[in-house]
Amino acid sequence: MSIASVSRVLNGKAARPDTTDRVRAAAAELGYLPDAAARSLKLGSGRQVTLAVDDIGNPVYSELMQGVVDGLSGSGARLSIASTGQEPSELSALVRNLSRGLADGLVISPLRRSSELLRSLVDSPIPVVVVGNLADAVPLDSVRIDSAGAVRLAYRHLQSMGAARIAFVGGPPDTAPGSARLTAFRQLAQHDDGRVLVTGSFTVRSGERAWNKLAALSKAERPDAVLAANDLLALGILRGALSAGVAVPEQLAVAGIDDITFARVFSPALTSVSLRSRERGRLAAELLQHRMSEPSAPPQMRTVTPRLVVRESTCRS
Amino acid sequence: MSIASVSRVLNGKAARPDTTDRVRAAAAELGYLPDAAARSLKLGSGRQVTLAVDDIGNPVYSELMQGVVDGLSGSGARLSIASTGQEPSELSALVRNLSRGLADGLVISPLRRSSELLRSLVDSPIPVVVVGNLADAVPLDSVRIDSAGAVRLAYRHLQSMGAARIAFVGGPPDTAPGSARLTAFRQLAQHDDGRVLVTGSFTVRSGERAWNKLAALSKAERPDAVLAANDLLALGILRGALSAGVAVPEQLAVAGIDDITFARVFSPALTSVSLRSRERGRLAAELLQHRMSEPSAPPQMRTVTPRLVVRESTCRS
DNA sequence: TTGTAGGCGTTATCAG
DNA sequence: CTGATAACGCCTACAA
Numbered sequence: 210m211s212i213a214s215v216s217r218v219l220n221g222k223a224a225r226p227d228t229t230d231r232v233r234a235a236a237a238e239l240g241y242l243p244d245a246a247a248r249s250l251k252l253g254s255g256r257q258v259t260l261a262v263d264d265i266g267n268p269v270y271s272e273l274m275q276g277v278v279d280g281l282s283g284s285g286a287r288l289s290i291a292s293t294g295q296e297p298s299e300l301s302a303l304v305r306n307l308s309r310g311l312a313d314g315l316v317i318s319p320l321r322r323s324s325e326l327l328r329s330l331v332d333s334p335i336p337v338v339v340v341g342n343l344a345d346a347v348p349l350d351s352v353r354i355d356s357a358g359a360v361r362l363a364y365r366h367l368q369s370m371g372a373a374r375i376a377f378v379g380g381p382p383d384t385a386p387g388s389a390r391l392t393a394f395r396q397l398a399q400h401d402d403g404r405v406l407v408t409g410s411f412t413v414r415s416g417e418r419a420w421n422k423l424a425a426l427s428k429a430e431r432p433d434a435v436l437a438a439n440d441l442l443a444l445g446i447l448r449g450a451l452s453a454g455v456a457v458p459e460q461l462a463v464a465g466i467d468d469i470t471f472a473r474v475f476s477p478a479l480t481s482v483s484l485r486s487r488e489r490g491r492l493a494a495e496l497l498q499h500r501m502s503e504p505s506a507p508p509q510m511r512t513v514t515p516r517l518v519v520r521e522s523t524c525r526s
Numbered sequence: 527m528s529i530a531s532v533s534r535v536l537n538g539k540a541a542r543p544d545t546t547d548r549v550r551a552a553a554a555e556l557g558y559l560p561d562a563a564a565r566s567l568k569l570g571s572g573r574q575v576t577l578a579v580d581d582i583g584n585p586v587y588s589e590l591m592q593g594v595v596d597g598l599s600g601s602g603a604r605l606s607i608a609s610t611g612q613e614p615s616e617l618s619a620l621v622r623n624l625s626r627g628l629a630d631g632l633v634i635s636p637l638r639r640s641s642e643l644l645r646s647l648v649d650s651p652i653p654v655v656v657v658g659n660l661a662d663a664v665p666l667d668s669v670r671i672d673s674a675g676a677v678r679l680a681y682r683h684l685q686s687m688g689a690a691r692i693a694f695v696g697g698p699p700d701t702a703p704g705s706a707r708l709t710a711f712r713q714l715a716q717h718d719d720g721r722v723l724v725t726g727s728f729t730v731r732s733g734e735r736a737w738n739k740l741a742a743l744s745k746a747e748r749p750d751a752v753l754a755a756n757d758l759l760a761l762g763i764l765r766g767a768l769s770a771g772v773a774v775p776e777q778l779a780v781a782g783i784d785d786i787t788f789a790r791v792f793s794p795a796l797t798s799v800s801l802r803s804r805e806r807g808r809l810a811a812e813l814l815q816h817r818m819s820e821p822s823a824p825p826q827m828r829t830v831t832p833r834l835v836v837r838e839s840t841c842r843s
Numbered sequence: 844t845t846g847t848a849g850g851c852g853t854t855a856t857c858a859g
Numbered sequence: 860c861t862g863a864t865a866a867c868g869c870c871t872a873c874a875a
Contacts, residue, residue, distance in 0.1 A: 211862045216854060225860060240649060246572065246627025247852035249563040250867050255628075259606070266592060266787070271583050278609070287628070289576070289606030292595070310563025310868095311572075311604070332557060413791050444791055451793040470583070471788055474730050474761055476768040528846050533870060542844060564868035567851050627852090 210235065219243060249310055256286045258497065259312035260490075261303055263320045265292035267411070267441070268469040269486050270318065273340065276490020277316055284498060286314075304329045314501050316340065316493045320384045336500040338493045341385055350496045352489045352511045356386065359482045359515035360393035363436050363464045366480070370523050372434030372462055376404040378419045378446060379438045380411040387411070390438045390466065404432060408442065416445015424453060433461060434523075440465035440472050440481055447475065447522060462523040468516075477521035485513050527552065536560060566627055573603045575814065576629035577807075578620055580637045582609035584728070584758070585786040586803050587635065590657065593807020594633055601815060603631075621646045631818050633657065633810045637701045653817040655810045658702055667813045669806045669828045673703065676799045676832035677710035680753050680781045683797070687840050689751030689779055693721040695736045695763060697728040697755045704728070707755045707783065721749060725759065733762015741770060750778060751840075757782035757789050757798055764792065764839060779840040785833075794838035802830050 210231065218224050218232040235241070249255035260277050262270040274290055281288055289312070293299035300319050304326065307315060315333065318340035319326055330337050330349060338350040367375050377394040380387035387407075394405065406422060408415035416437065423432065423446075437443035443465030447457060455461050457477055465472065468483035492511045500506065527548065535541050535549040552558070566572035577594050579587040591607055598605055606629070610616035617636050621643065624632060632650065635657035636643055644664060647654050655667040684692050694711040697704035704724075711722065723739060725732035733754065740749065740763075754760035760782030764774060772778050774794055782789065785800035809828045817823065 212852090213854085213862060213864095214860090216852095217861085220854080223860080228861080240651075242623075242625040242651060244567070244627045244852050245625045246563050246566040247867090248854080249627065250561070250567050250851090250869085251853045251855085253867075255563065257628075265582075265607075266588050268585075271588065274609075275583060287608070289608065290582075291604070291606065292591070306559075308559040308562045310561050310566065311574075334557075334559060448791055448793055474765055476765055476793065529869085530846060530871080531844090534845090537870080540844080545844080561868050564851090565870080567853090567867090568869045568871090570851080 246310070253309070254313045254501075255310070256284075257312050258286050258288050258314045258316065258494070259307065260288060260290040261300055261315060261317040261319075262290070262292050263300060263318075265290060268471060269439070269467050269484075272470065272486035273318060273490040273493075276487035276492075277494045278490075279487070280491035280494025281498075286498075301326045301329055304333065307333065307335065309334055314338075314497045316490075316497055320386070322385050336497060336504065338497045338500065340489055340493050342389065348508050350500055350509050352492045352496065352513065354484050354489070354513050355515055356389035357393040357396070359466055359484060360390050360436070361397060362515055362517045363466065363480075363482050364394070364397050366517055366519065367434040367436060367462055367464055367523060370434070370458070370462055372432075374402060374404070374432045375434045375436055376406065376423060376432035377436050377438070378416065378442050379405065379407045380415075380442065381409055382407055384411075387438065394436065404430070411439045411441055413441050413445040413448070416442035416447075417449045418445075420446045420449025420453075424449070435461065435463050437463065437465045440467045440469045440479060443479055443481070443522075444471070444475060447477075447479065458521065458523050458525055464523055468518050472518070473520065475522075477525075480520045480523040481518055483516045483518055485516070489513055563627070570626070571630045572627070573601075574629050575603050575605050575631045575633065575811070576624065577605060577607040578617055578632060578634040578636075579607070579609050580617060580635075582607065585788060586756075586784050586801075589787070589803035590635060590807040590810075593804035593809075594811045595807075596804070597808040597811025598815075603815075618643045618646055621650065624650065624652065626651055631655075631814045633807075633814055637703070639702050653814060653821065655814045655817065657806055657810050659706065665825050667817055667826050669809045669813065669830065671801050671806070671830050672832055673706035674710040674713070676783055676801060677707050677753070678714060679832055679834045680783065680797075680799050681711070681714050683834055683836065684751040684753060684779055684781055684840060687751075687775070687779055689749075691719060691721070691747075691749045692751045692753055693723065693740060693749035695733065695752055695754045695759050696722065696724045697732075697759065698726055699724055701728075704755065711753065721747070728756045728758055730758050730762040730765070733759035733764075734766045735762075737763045737766025737770075741766070752778065752780050754780065754782045757784045757786045757796060760796055760798070760839075761788070761792060764794075764796065775838065775840050775842055781840055785835050789835070790837065792839075794842075797837045797840040798835055800833045800835055802833070806830055 218229050315337045340352045342353045343351050379391040382388050406419050465481040468481040472479040472481045535546050632654045657669045659670045660668050696708040699705050723736050782798040785798040789796040789798045
C-alpha cells in the first residue's frame with residue numbers, strides 16, 4: 210500500500226474500488242487522521258477563518274459570530290474566534306501574529322481603529338474583511354452600517370412619542386461606534402436642549418452610573434427620554450430608573466441601539482435600533498470567501514440598513 | 527545570511543549581536559513572518575487550544591471562555607473557540623475531525639454526553655479536558671459541579687422564603703445538566719407536591735412557554751415559587767409573569783441556576799445559584815496545560831462548589 | 844558562531 | 860490506476 214494511494218483515496222480522487230476499501234479499512238483500524246499542519250503547509254491553506262473581536266462577552270459579537278457561521282456553512286471552512294477580552298486594542302498584536310497556517314482569512318470588528326491596526330490589516334498576509342465603517346481610502350473589504358441613520362431613527366421615534374428633553378448616553382468617544390453615534394446625536398439635537406453624557410465603556414455598569422448622574426439633576430433639567438448608544442448602556446439606565454421607582458416609559462422613555470437578543474426579554478422590553486449583527490456577520494463571511502478565491506479583486510463594500518424595533522420601554526401599548 | 531541563523535535569532539537563541547540586528551532588520555523590511563503551519567509540523571505542536579461548546583450564544587459559555595482565557599494567559603497559547611451553534615451534538619463530528627495541527631489541546635463542555643462522543647474524546651489524538659460530570663470510569667480530566675447541591679441550595683432558599691408550592695421548570699432531560707438537575711429536584715420534592723415541567727431547550731423562549739402552562743393552571747394548583755433549571759428559563763418565566771401582571775416576588779418567587787451576568791441586571795434582579803462558570807474555565811485551562819506537559823499522568827478532577835446569590839426575584843428587601 | 848543537510852506528513856507530478 | 864519522489868517552510872543536529 211503506498212502513501213500516494215492513501216492520499217488519493219482520502220481526498221476522494223479516483224481509485225480502484227478494492228484499493229479504496231483497503232485504505233478505508235486500514236485508516237479506521239489504525240485511527241489514522243491526516244495531519245492538518247502538514248496539509249496546510251503543502252496546500253498553502255487550511256480552510257480556517259478567524260473572527261477577531263474586542264470582547265466576546267458582549268452579546269453583539271456573539272450574534273456577529275452566529276452570522277459568520279451562517280455565511281461559512283457549506284463551505285467546509287472552520288471558524289475560530291479570537292477575543293482579547295482583557296486589554297482593549299490588543300487586537301493589533303493579535304493581527305500582527307496572524308501568520309499563514311494559523312488562519313487563511315480574517316473577519317475583524319475592531320472597537321478602536323488605530324492607524325497602527327489599519328496598517329497591520331492592510332499589510333496582512335491573509336485576506337481581511339472589516340466589520341465597521343472605514344475611511345474610503347482604506348483598500349479593504351468592509352461591512353458597514355449607517356450610524357447616523359440609526360441614531361436618527363431612535364431620536365425621531367422618541368420625539369414622536371412626545372419626548373421633549375432627550376438625553377444621550379454615549380460610549381467611549383475614542384471608539385469608532387462611540388464617536389460616530391455621539392456625532393450623529395449632536396447633529397440632530399443642536400437646536401434642542403439635549404443633554405449629552407459620555408461613559409467609559411459600553412457596559413451595563415456604565416449605564417447605571419450614567420443613570421445616577423441623570424438622577425442627580427434638578428427636576429427642571431431632568432430628561433423625559435434617554436437615547437443610549439448601545440443596549441447595554443440602555444439596560445443600565447433602565448435598571449437604575451426602575452430601582453429608583455421611576456416608571457418606564459411613563460416618566461422616562463428609554464431606547465438603545467443594537468437590538469441584542471436580551472432586549473426583548475427585559476421588562477419592560479427595550480426599544481432598540483437593530484444593526485443586524487447577524488446579517489453583518491453573514492455578509493462579512495461572504496465577502497471573505499470571495500476575497501479568498503479572488504485575491505486581487507477591487508475592495509468591496511456592503512452596507513446594512515438599521516431598523517427601529519419599538520417595544521415597551523418607549524411605548525406602553 | 528543563512529536560513530538557520532534567521533531561525534535562531536527569531537527564536538531567541540544565542541547569536542552574535544550584529545547578526546541579530548541584521549536578521550531583525552531584514553525581517554522588518556520584508557515583513558517576514560514564520561509560517562505557523564510549517565513550524566507546527568516540525569515541532570509537533572502549535573500552542574493552540576480549542577474550546578468546544580454547543581452554543582456560544584448562551585452566556586454561560588461566554589463566561590466559561592473568559593475563564594479559559596484567564597487560565598491560559600501567560601502561557602503563550604492561543605485560544606480558538608468552536609461552536610456548532612446550529613445542530614446540537616455536531617460536537618462529535620467536530621471532535622473527530624480535530625486532528626493534530628488544528629489544535630494541540632481541547633476543552634469541551636458538551637450538553638449531551640453520548641457514548642459516541644465520549645469514545646471520540648478518549649481516543650482523541652490530543653489532550654482533552656471535559657467540563658462536566660463524567661462517570662468515574664471515564665479516563666479523562668474533568669471539571670465538575672455539584673448539581674444536586676446547586677438545586678438543593680435554591681430549593682431550601684425558596685422554602686425559607688415561605689414558598690409552599692414550588693414548581694420546577696427543567697431543561698431537556700436528554701442533556702447532562704437537564705437530567706441531573708431534574709433528578710435532584712425530584713429527590714428533594716418527593717414529599718412535597720412540587721409540580722415538574724420539562725422544556726425542549728434551555729432558552730428564554732422555552733421559559734415563556736413554560737410560564738403559559740403554569741398560568742393555565744387552576745388557582746389551587748398554581749405554584750407560589752418556581753425553580754428553573756437555568757437562568758434563561760428563569761428569565762422567560764419572569765418575563766411571562768410580569769407581562770401577566772403577577773408581582774415578583776410577592777405573588778411568585780423565581781430562582782434560576784448559573785448566575786449569568788444578566789441575572790443581576792434584570793428587574794427584579796434574578797436570584798440564582800452560581801456555578802462559577804468563569805472559574806471552571808480557568809480550572810479547565812490549568813488541567814489542560816498540566817496534561818499537555820505530562821501526557822501520561824493519571825486523570826485529574828476538580829470540583830467547584832455552587833453558591834447561592836439572593837436577589838430581588840425571591841426576596842424584596 | 845555560523846552554515847549545511849535532513850526530515851516532519853502531506854499532495855502533485857511523473858513514470859511505470 | 861498505482862508507486863516512487865520532490866517540494867512546502869521550518870527547526871535542529873552536526874560539521875566547519
